[in-house]
Amino acid sequence: MSLFSALEINTTGLTAQRRRAEVASSNLSNTDTTRTAEGGPYRRKDVVFQTTTFGKELLNANVRNQGVEVSAVVEDTTPFDRRYEPGHPDADSDGYVSYPNVSAMEEMANMMSAARSYEANIGALSIIKTMINRTLDLGK
Amino acid sequence: MNDITAYNKIQKAIPQPSAAPTAESSNGISFGNVLKDAINQVNGLEVNSQNEMNKFMSDDTDLHSVMMALEKADISFQVMMQVRNKIVSAYQEIMKSQV
Numbered sequence: 001m002s003l004f005s006a007l008e009i010n011t012t013g014l015t016a017q018r019r020r021a022e023v024a025s026s027n028l029s030n031t032d033t034t035r036t037a038e039g040g041p042y043r044r045k046d047v048v049f050q051t052t053t054f055g056k057e058l059l060n061a062n063v064r065n066q067g068v069e070v071s072a073v074v075e076d077t078t079p080f081d082r083r084y085e086p087g088h089p090d091a092d093s094d095g096y097v098s099y100p101n102v103s104a105m106e107e108m109a110n111m112m113s114a115a116r117s118y119e120a121n122i123g124a125l126s127i128i129k130t131m132i133n134r135t136l137d138l139g140k
Numbered sequence: 141m142n143d144i145t146a147y148n149k150i151q152k153a154i155p156q157p158s159a160a161p162t163a164e165s166s167n168g169i170s171f172g173n174v175l176k177d178a179i180n181q182v183n184g185l186e187v188n189s190q191n192e193m194n195k196f197m198s199d200d201t202d203l204h205s206v207m208m209a210l211e212k213a214d215i216s217f218q219v220m221m222q223v224r225n226k227i228v229s230a231y232q233e234i235m236k237s238q239v
Contacts, residue, residue: 004212004215007208007211007212008208011204011205011208014202014204015202015204015205018202018204129211129215132215133215133218136215136218136219136222139222139225139226
């Protein structure tokens with residue numbers, strides 16, 4: 001239904017931004033995690049966004065880059081933060097502990113950006129909803 | 141007397157349909173079927189919103205997907221109601237007309 005394609009596009013935006021907020025939450029809560037299932041400290045994760053083709057009508061009009069999706073969650077390969085803590089159980093032979101390459105401030109900024117983008121999508125959705133409702137008012 | 145002759149003239153002037161009128165139009169799509177399809181579609185969206193709600197309850201989907209399904213169902217229902225109102229008001233208009 002063409003009436004809803006704009007709504008659906010914004011829904012993909014909501015999903016993608018929520019995923020990004022999830023990843024940022026995961027990073028934030030693991031700022032000091034030194035043990036993971038794979039071994040070693042936690043590595044910062046990041047999302048990669050990708051456009052998706054959306055809707056028959058738009059495809060026919062040859063407009064191919066519409067919705068958005070999280071195509072991958074990748075690991076940040078920057079080196080770990082090494083701190084001298086000889087008493088720590090995960091310290092290496094030199095007394096250094098590798099802490100995750102996560103900066104809490106950066107993650108908070110990321111989180112806020114995701115929240116703002118989410119809000120922008122909600123705003124667009126409510127505008128489209130208002131447009132549809134206004135059109136329906138024509139019949140009253 | 142004058143009135144009756146005028147009426148007869150008018151009746152001759154109106155072309156009489158050769159066959160009994162049917163609801164089916166020439167290409168086989170009747171208004172009733174179109175309306176039925178539209179109502180089915182609206183119903184499908186309502187069912188979809190219910191499914192989304194169930195999925196949300198069992199933790200399978202996002203809140204915004206549920207809201208979006210609800211919105212779609214609501215909007216399509218409103219469209220259906222508008223169409224229905226139009227049909228009913230047209231019907232009432234015809235019923236009110238003096239014969």
